[in-house]
Every structure is written in structure tokens, then in C-alpha cells.
Amino acid sequence: MKEHIKIEDPYDSKAFRKIGHELIDVLANHLEAVQTGAHSVYPHKNPNKELEFWQNDFNDELSHPLSLFKTIIAHSTQLxxxxxxxxxxxxxxxxxxLVALMVDFLNNGTGVFEMGPASNAMERIITDFTAKKVGYHASxxxxxxxxGxxxxxxALLAARREKAPSAIWQNGHKENLAVMVSEEAxxxxDRSARILGLGDKGIIKVPVDKAFKIRPDLLQKHLEEAKSKGLHVFCIVxxxxxxxxxxxxxxxALAKFSKTNNLWFHVDGAxxxxxxxxxTHKKLVSxxxxxxxxxxxxxxxxxxPxxxxALLFKRGSDIYKTFAQKAQYLWDTPETEEWYNSAKKTFECTKRFLSANAYVILKTYGKDIFEKNIDALHESTQILTKLVLEHPKFELAVLPESNIVNFRFIPHSNLNELELNNLNLQIRKELVESGQFYIVQTTIKGKRYLRCTIMNPLTSNADFVELIHTIEKIGLTLYDVLIK
Ligand SMILES: Cc1ncc(COP(=O)(O)O)c(C=O)c1O
Incomplete structure (x- = not known):
């Protein structure tokens, strides 16, 4: 790599073309390798050693971008x-x-129309399309x-503007405000509520049932308790x-409760x-x-990626009121609704050209491609769930409604909860360090579970069978070593 670099060099179109062609080949080869299992899923690394590696690399001599790209790929988790x-x-x-390549090349923002004409128009189309799928009206x-x-x-800012007794955006806090949310949110x-200045007392966590859903029968009681403490609840999530x-x-049930009590109803469907x-699955969000x-x-x-x-508002006009503010260098009147100046609607000023991803996916593979993906992920979830349920040494935390399966390995009924938690912790550690599978863990009501979220429609039945076998094998060996 030459050392005397001129400012024109980073902008050289010939070099860009050459590296670009080569990079696409590298990525396509890599995609083949991961899809066929010829590459490990996770490059197990020690965080401090990883930092040291990149510190050394950073302080080393200049490198060709392609060799740098290959090193980054080798040091990354393979989604x-x-x-x-x-x-x-x-x-x-x-x-x-390829969308990322194009939008970063263009660097068109979405804050104001003139910074990103296609970006702003596509954002409108994608959010309108999603709002229609939700069942919202044209308004x-x-x-x-x-x-998310x-x-x-x-959304909480919009809720506060609409439902708080005084104009907080203009005058600051006067009341003790609160939001209600499931303890599983x-x-x-919680963090957003704290950013809004609500503090501990302003976050009312409602207990869940055995299926980890908020208990509608407790909503009114929690609301009355909050009122008796002088809190003004403005939103339920x-x-x-x-x-x-x-x-x-x-x-x-939440919609009914919010209507009866004049609360803003926000759905965190991230x-x-x-x-x-x-x-098939829309009924989950009836x-x-x-x-x-x-x-x-x-x-x-x-x-x-x-x-x-998407953040959608039932009444489109709510979107503009939230951040009503003067920014004369961006737009002429703060009050008017200008869909094409996106910064009027959002906290972000410069914003990436986000809409191109969904737009290109839908235009390339058809308007039902998201449906195909959702259906495939849910089908795969059922396959893994069945394997877990049928195996006598596995326990499912809860029947999954979505694409998340939580389960734990129980080699023997004589193990106490502490031993089981430790065993499942170690199983995941070994599994992930082996690079064969990448799964995570979670603790639910004090029990540690192995947690799988099925995100790739190419994850096959055979992959799930192998996962269960591998966990069992690791689990039995660990049981012998750690406990027996
Ligand atoms: C239910 C839910 N809400 C919000 C978020 C946060 O979303 P994001 O990671 O896009 O900021 C997550 C992330 O996992 C989530 O599961």
C-alpha cells in the first residue's frame, strides 16, 4: 500500500470499481460458505484479546481494504x-x-426533502404500506x-403531549406522570419513561400470567392505586x-382499558x-x-439489517405535534404538516436513507415476501418446539406464540434449581464456544433457559435435530463432570 496518499485517492472511481467487484465476490463466497455450514457461526473471542488484536491492527501499517474486510468477516458473528x-x-x-452500498454511496438523508427526495417518498410509501397491513385508516x-x-x-413523547394535563414540551414538568406496562416489557x-423524567414511581409494572401476558384483570386496580398516590397515568404500553x-x-383488552380511562395506547411491536x-399469524395482534x-x-x-x-400513528396529525419546534434553516413554518420533511416528525435530524431496504426487498421479491418469511419462521418454531416437547430431558418454558423458544436441559430429576441453572449456563457456553450453533440464554422467574430465536428461514429441520442432539451430548458430559 502506498504511503503518500493524496486527498483525491479515496475518491478514485477506478479503485472503487475494482475493490467493489472483488468485495462482492468475497461476500458471495462467504454467503455460500455459511449457508452450507462450511464456516463456523461464531468466532469465539475473549473481549480483551479482541480489543488488543484490533488495537495492534490499527497501529500497524496501512492495509488493502479487501484484506481488512476479510479480517473483519473472520472476526464477526455470522447472522x-x-x-x-x-x-x-x-x-x-x-x-x-447492495442497498447499503448504494444508500451509503448516495448519503442522502431523510431529514428534509431536498436532502433525499427518493428517500422521503419511499419512507412515506413503506410506512403507508405497513399502516395498511395493521388495519389503520388512510388518515x-x-x-x-x-x-425500536x-x-x-x-411514541411515549407523543402520548405525553396528547394526554398530560399541561403542556410539558413548552413549560416543563408540573404533574407526577406515569405509564403502565407489563412487567415483561x-x-x-422503562428507560424511555426515565428519559421523560418519570422516575421510579412513574413506571407502573403490571404482573403477567403464566403465559407471560399482561393481566387485564389487574389494570384497573393498578390505575386506581397510581391515582391514589397522586400520579397521572397517561399511557399504557x-x-x-x-x-x-x-x-x-x-x-x-388494553384498547378497551385505555379508551375507558382516556389513556394513550401504544403497542411495542418491535x-x-x-x-x-x-x-395466518395476524390474529396474534388482534x-x-x-x-x-x-x-x-x-x-x-x-x-x-x-x-x-416503523413508528405508526393512528391519527397522522399526532406525528407532527410531538416535536413542534422552530428550525428555520430546515423549513419555513414549524406548524404545517409536510410529510416530505421527515425531521419534523422525529428526534433524528440527519437520518439514514432507511426506507430503501424494505422498498427494494418488496419490489424485488414481491409484496408478500414478508408474509412468506413470517410464516417460515413460525413453522420452524413449531418444529423446534415439537422436538423439545418430545424429548424427556428437555423442559419448555412456555409454548411459543412467536419465533422464540426457551427451554432447558434436565438430565436428572435429582438436580436442584441452582445446579440446573449452572448446568444450562455451561451448556450454552460450550455450545457457543464450539462455533457449531449460536443461541442465547435468558432467566425467567429465576430459572435459566436456553433461548433460541429463529430468524433465518433457511434453518432446517435437520439443524434443529442436530441442535437438540448437540445440547444433550454436551449436557450429559457436563452432568458427569460437574454434578454426578
Ligand atoms: C419488544 C422489544 N421492544 C423494543 C426492543 C428494542 O428495539 P431496538 O433493538 O430496535 O432498539 C426490542 C429489542 O429486542 C424488543 O424485543
């Missing part, structure tokens, strides 16, 4: 691998890598945000589905809201169209 059954991140449709509107966390925070709801188990709250695209706002991640069950979330 395209059918044996990646871990976190709730999509195995993105590979076409989206609904939406935007894309960089993630930001979408949920934005994702931590970002429903899980569709919850992070640990993928359980769906009864959205019809993970499971995607089922609105499936005729009543979702009654929500005031809904967050749905494209980067979970909708084949899209992170981050990419």
Missing part, C-alpha cells in the same frame, strides 16, 4: 448462518447489502426511526410480543408486530389497529 438462532436480529436478505401516518428503542421513546420502555418469551398481550404481514401508536422493527422479522423501525 447469515442457518445455525445462528440467537438474538432477535434478522438474517438480512443479501440484496440489502394514519408513520415514519422510520433508527430502532427510539420509536418507543418517540423490553427495558427500553402493550407488548407484541415480549422480548424474553415472545408473548403477545391481549391488545383488545419484535412481533411484523405478524401484521401474515394472514386489536392492534385500535392502538394510538405502534412500533414495528424491520430489522427483526422483516429481513432487513439494523436499524430500521
Amino acid at each position: 447469515q448462518h442457518p445455525k445462528y438462532i440467537g438474538h432477535q436480529s434478522a438474517s438480512p436478505a443479501p440484496i440489502t447489502s 394514519a401516518s408513520g415514519l422510520l426511526t433508527s430502532g 428503542t427510539l420509536a418507543n421513546l418517540t 423490553h427495558y427500553c420502555i 402493550g407488548c407484541a410480543g415480549s422480548t424474553a418469551t415472545g408473548s403477545y398481550d391481549d391488545l383488545n 419484535h412481533g408486530g411484523a405478524v401484521v404481514f401474515s394472514k 386489536g392492534i389497529e385500535k392502538a394510538d401508536s405502534i412500533a414495528i422493527d424491520f430489522h427483526k422479522m422483516l429481513m432487513t 439494523a436499524l430500521n423501525t
Whole structure:
């Protein structure tokens, strides 16, 4: 690599063309290798050693980008691998890598129309398309945000603006405000409420039933208790589905409760809201169209790389009121609704060209491709669930409604909970370090479970059979060593 680099060099089109062609070949070869299992799913690394490796690399001489790319790939977790059954991140449709190349090349933002004409128009189309799948009327509107966390925070801000007794955006906090949410909600709801200044007392966690769904019979009691403490509850959040188990709250019951009590109803569908695209599985979110706002991640069950979330509002005009603010250098009037100036609707100013992913996937593979993906992931979930249920040494935490399966290995009935927790912890550690499978773990009511989220439609029946056998083999060996 030459050392005397001119500022023109990073912009050289010939070098770009050459590296680009080579990189696509590297990625396509890699995709083949992971899809055929010729590559491990996780490159087990010690965090400090990994840091040291990259520190040394950074301080070393300049390198050719292709050799750098190959090293990064080798040091990365392989989400395209059918044996990646871990976190709730999509195995993105590979076409989206080409989308990334294009949108980063263009670097068109979505804050104002003139920074991204196609970007703003496509964002409108994708959010309108998703709103229609939800069952919202044409007056609904939406935007894309960089993630479900930001979408949920934005929804709570909208809820507060609409339902708090005073104008907090203008005058600051006066009342003691609170939100109600299932105790199984994702931590970002708790965090968002704290960012809004609600504090410990402003987050009312409602217990769940055996299926990990919020208990509608306890809602009124919790609301009355909050009122008696001088709290003003302005919002109830429903899980569709919850992070640990993928359980769906009864959205019809929550809608009714919110209407009776004049609360904003937000659905955190970051993970499971995607089922609105499936005729078969949409029943899981029955009543979702009654929500005031809904967050749905494209980067979970909708084949899209992170981050990419739709935040939808039943009444489109709500979207513009949330961040009413003067930014004269961006737009002329803060009050008007201009769908094409996206920054009016969102916390983000410069925002990536997010809409291209879903748009390109739908235009390339058809408007029902998300439905096919959702259906395939749910079918795979049933296969794994059946294997777990049929095996006498495995225990399922809860019958999955979504694509999340939690189970644990119980080699012998004489083990206590502490031993079982430790055994399952060690099983996962060994399994993941072997590079054969990538799964995660979770603790539910004090019990440690192995947690699989089926994100790749290419994960096969044979992969699940192998997973169960491998866990059993590791588990029995560990049982002999650790416990027996
Ligand atoms: C139910 C739920 N809500 C919100 C989030 C946060 O979404 P994101 O990671 O897109 O910020 C998650 C993430 O797993 C989730 O499962």
C-alpha cells in the first residue's frame, strides 16, 4: 500500500470499481460458505484479546481494504448462518447489502426533502404500506426511526403531549406522570419513561400470567392505586410480543382499558408486530389497529439489517405535534404538516436513507415476501418446539406464540434449581464456544433457559435435530463432570 496518499485517492472511481467487484465476490463466497455450514457461526473471542488484536491492527501499517474486510468477516458473528438462532436480529436478505452500498454511496438523508427526495417518498410509501397491513385508516401516518428503542421513546413523547394535563414540551414538568406496562416489557420502555423524567414511581409494572401476558384483570386496580398516590397515568404500553418469551398481550383488552380511562395506547411491536404481514399469524395482534401508536422493527422479522423501525400513528396529525419546534434553516413554518420533511416528525435530524431496504426487498421479491418469511419462521418454531416437547430431558418454558423458544436441559430429576441453572449456563457456553450453533440464554422467574430465536428461514429441520442432539451430548458430559 502506498504511503503518500493524496486527498483525491479515496475518491478514485477506478479503485472503487475494482475493490467493489472483488468485495462482492468475497461476500458471495462467504454467503455460500455459511449457508452450507462450511464456516463456523461464531468466532469465539475473549473481549480483551479482541480489543488488543484490533488495537495492534490499527497501529500497524496501512492495509488493502479487501484484506481488512476479510479480517473483519473472520472476526464477526455470522447472522447469515442457518445455525445462528440467537438474538432477535434478522438474517438480512443479501440484496440489502447492495442497498447499503448504494444508500451509503448516495448519503442522502431523510431529514428534509431536498436532502433525499427518493428517500422521503419511499419512507412515506413503506410506512403507508405497513399502516395498511395493521388495519389503520388512510388518515394514519408513520415514519422510520433508527430502532425500536427510539420509536418507543418517540411514541411515549407523543402520548405525553396528547394526554398530560399541561403542556410539558413548552413549560416543563408540573404533574407526577406515569405509564403502565407489563412487567415483561423490553427495558427500553422503562428507560424511555426515565428519559421523560418519570422516575421510579412513574413506571407502573403490571404482573403477567403464566403465559407471560399482561393481566387485564389487574389494570384497573393498578390505575386506581397510581391515582391514589397522586400520579397521572397517561399511557399504557402493550407488548407484541415480549422480548424474553415472545408473548403477545391481549391488545383488545388494553384498547378497551385505555379508551375507558382516556389513556394513550401504544403497542411495542418491535419484535412481533411484523405478524401484521401474515394472514395466518395476524390474529396474534388482534386489536392492534385500535392502538394510538405502534412500533414495528424491520430489522427483526422483516429481513432487513439494523436499524430500521416503523413508528405508526393512528391519527397522522399526532406525528407532527410531538416535536413542534422552530428550525428555520430546515423549513419555513414549524406548524404545517409536510410529510416530505421527515425531521419534523422525529428526534433524528440527519437520518439514514432507511426506507430503501424494505422498498427494494418488496419490489424485488414481491409484496408478500414478508408474509412468506413470517410464516417460515413460525413453522420452524413449531418444529423446534415439537422436538423439545418430545424429548424427556428437555423442559419448555412456555409454548411459543412467536419465533422464540426457551427451554432447558434436565438430565436428572435429582438436580436442584441452582445446579440446573449452572448446568444450562455451561451448556450454552460450550455450545457457543464450539462455533457449531449460536443461541442465547435468558432467566425467567429465576430459572435459566436456553433461548433460541429463529430468524433465518433457511434453518432446517435437520439443524434443529442436530441442535437438540448437540445440547444433550454436551449436557450429559457436563452432568458427569460437574454434578454426578
Ligand atoms: C419488544 C422489544 N421492544 C423494543 C426492543 C428494542 O428495539 P431496538 O433493538 O430496535 O432498539 C426490542 C429489542 O429486542 C424488543 O424485543
